Amino acid sequence: MKTSAKIYTALIMLFLFAPIAILLIFSFNAAKSLSVFSGFSLYWYRELFRDAETLGAVRNTLVLALSAAVLSTAMGTAAAVGIFRLRSKVLRAAYDTVTNIPMINPDIITGISLMLMFVFVGRLFGAATSLNFWTMLIAHITFCLPYVILQVLPKLQQMDASLPEAAMDLGCTPFRAFLKVEIPEIMPGIVTGLIMAFTLSLDDFVISYFTAGNGFQTLPIRIYNMTKKTVTPKMYALSTIIFFTILALLIMTNLIDTGPGVEKQEKKERSAASKRRTKLAFGIGAVLAVGMAAVLFLGAPKKPVLNVYNWGEYISDGSEDSFDVLQGFEDWYLANYGHEVEVNYTTFASNEDMYAKLSSGAVSYDVIVPSDYMIARMREEGMLLPLDFDNIPNYQYIGESFKNLYYDPDNLYSVPYTYNFTGIIYDANRVDEADTGDWDLLWNPKYAGQILQFNNSRDAFGTAQYKLGLDVNSDDPADWQAALAALKEQQPLVKSYVMDEVYNMMESGEAAVCTYYAGDYFIMADAQAPGVELSFYAPERTNYFVDAFCIPTCCQNKELAEAFINYMLEYEPAVANAEYICYGCPNRLVYEDGAYAEDMGEEAMEILYPNLDDFGEKYEQFAFRNLSPAMLGTINTLWEELKIN
């Protein structure tokens, strides 16, 4: 019985802490891989402290959490006292219920409704951007409040009701009685409420996501936006630091709370402990005041600001000894135009996220980087401004194959940034060279149980359509039925349907064949385990996609935005970006450059720049385009039919 209980406890501990242990271990990994531990290193910690954007997000998160915690604790305590003093039971129950609503309400509803309110009120006052630090602070206070009340109210109810009366009887005004007697009594509740509010605010994602404006990004949002590419191990290092900080905080509060253990000793220390708690609260308050002052100060910069909205991990940011492009732009601008600018850089995780944020009307960005099909859609909906190419002379360096593509046939709205395409990645140690070359490898029964397929309908259907020679943009349901039949035929061979998990499964050799994007192959090859030898090829017919700079209609400073786009096409930043992102670059200064080719290596150059002369032709023929909503519905139904099997 006793041993089984111990085993049970051990199992629970294992389940609880194994993920954190793994995170901790891999934060010290010398390599990028999650499957191979290639030696102890502080490399990722060093990288983390060089990443100004992430550190900025950490600072934002801390300032926000501290402000929200202190303000919601003050307001929540006052509210709890108010509710407690109500004489009418009905009224008290009503207030109790109402304050609990934000707690039981799904975050997503709280988030959406808060965003709507901020946008609505902002419009009422004619603000161009209504979401900012202060709206986020209000949102965080909103969801922290009930938790504070929940901590403080029971302490008030447990308190001997005659304590405040005794204080008044002995000469205190009601307010003094509250300060001198009630506050010390409910202090444990206040401190717990404060810490709860702080941690809640710290890790909130959903509500922050909806109420975040341009320029103020919290850590959870920043990490989420890294999913276009894989999350960098810097984040493991950061998570480890956060975990230990919170652990220390927790141990500290437990020590304060239970420090005095046994009766006699205990009581002597109690008043000292409550003094310490009060000091702690005042300390936090002081830190907050300084933080708020700093935010206020920083919140009103005098120089012009350029708001850039890009994918996460999609710019050379100075990490791993790369060139800091944003800093470069600020320096370049000062040198060429004679005055300072500030780049306010924010990231998004998907085209749809970006589109939703822009169409909410609550934010304004000057430069965005959507993908081709989204450019087509936004152009049709009038969300883009035509570019003044006199301000973007470097457009001349864009390869001819990348001009006049369907999403911007007259080259009015976009400047291509990167391109990428789908291909097949395989482990050369296990896959016969003779079996490679086209899509059939994904259907080859020799590799049953070692094949990975996309876990997203459009890409997965695409593999079947390319294999069968069908049009990926067909509006004939029969074409899609045929593709579905092929996918069903493939299903018994598929190990699993994956997206981000693909990295680990390929790097570790768990799977032998997968289909994924060319640029991501380099990341996998970099981190492959011993005994695994990854290789790549792109079949003749495959999906190409382009991401390009555009200027949305909400732009506040178009000339500055065009200067930024122009700068991004300059030799130094363009090469730095291309090397950082590892996608194809449509800039001749880059792909015709010898130093770049040398840095990338022969294999990469062959893969990324096979024959650019017919890029435009293949792109027009094979790239995914927007489908009608009805068609997308049909595809989803078919996809579910496949996944249910």
Next chain:
Amino acid sequence: MRKIIELKNVSKAFDGQTVLDNVSLDIYDNEFLTLLGPSGCGKTTTLRIIAGFESPDSGSLSFLGEDILSLPPHRRNVNTVFQRYALFPHLNVFENIAFPLREKKVPQDEIRGKVDEMLRLVALTGFEKRSVTSLSGGQQQRVAIARALISRPKVLLLDEPLAALDLKLRKDMQQELKNIQKATGITFVFVTHDQEEALSMSDTVVVMSEGRIQQIGTPIDIYNEPRNAFVADFIGESNILSGIMLQDRLVRFSGRDFPCVDEGFARNEPVDVVIRPEDVVIVPKGQLRGTVTSVTFLGVHYEIIVDIGGFKWMIQTTGFADVGDEIGIYVDPENIHIMKKSEYSGLFGDYSSFSNEFDELSDAESEAEP
């Protein structure tokens, strides 16, 4: 004696329920006055009105001739000892007692001297640094008293301060409270539901029931000359019989005429007759005869219930009678007390359904209530 507090026609209702009904009461200097009554009689509410925690719906309250109803509690020259002491758990003994002086910004060395004096008064010298939660109930009680007395109020209000103590400690504290009151000369207004406590400590007892004052008097007056059946029953044990006052000094009850010492009733006026159990003497023949139905040995005496013509009497006697014995009883005319009929007539004084256990139960209940 100087009148300190005067309540005049005070009424108070909570949620439409009358708690105090036209109460008038004078409290004098240097007096130990007890508000006595069962739970819900309004005694605590009266105390809270004097302290300033409640305000009456109507009536007036004056302190040394000045109306103080509009004064908040912290501006009234009275202090309270709460039922559960209400010591501040985050402060030690010294700081608890010094609390009122700190509020008044009294200099430190003066505080030191006064707290020491108070600690001596309540016999807690040496306990300064102790945490109040580490003290026993009796010690906490003393701290509460010291804290309430340190500002030398004119009046100290005590709300059932001994209810939470065990019997032995309660007896000691009763004596001690009485001594403190004498030593300080401060007027004590003491609330209790324990009639023994009230009789042994007070100069004046105020018996309350259902929000009204039933009788005000010295303990001896209250015991010997209860004004109605409620007071007679609540203060000690009483056999209360319905009778007719035939003429001065002659009353008829239980089918017989008894000589007595009371005068001033109308001829043939229906009255209540009170006879204390210890005043009934068992004799061979007697004025009345009945059958013993129960006998309880209580140490000092026996408590015997006798059925006389369907009415059950309680007798406290050192003699012995067995259940089933037929006995005679005699009551001295001096010990027959005649009262006017009241709303309480017929409700009390018959021991048909009496049991000790039941009495204790109802005691415990009333203690549980504030």
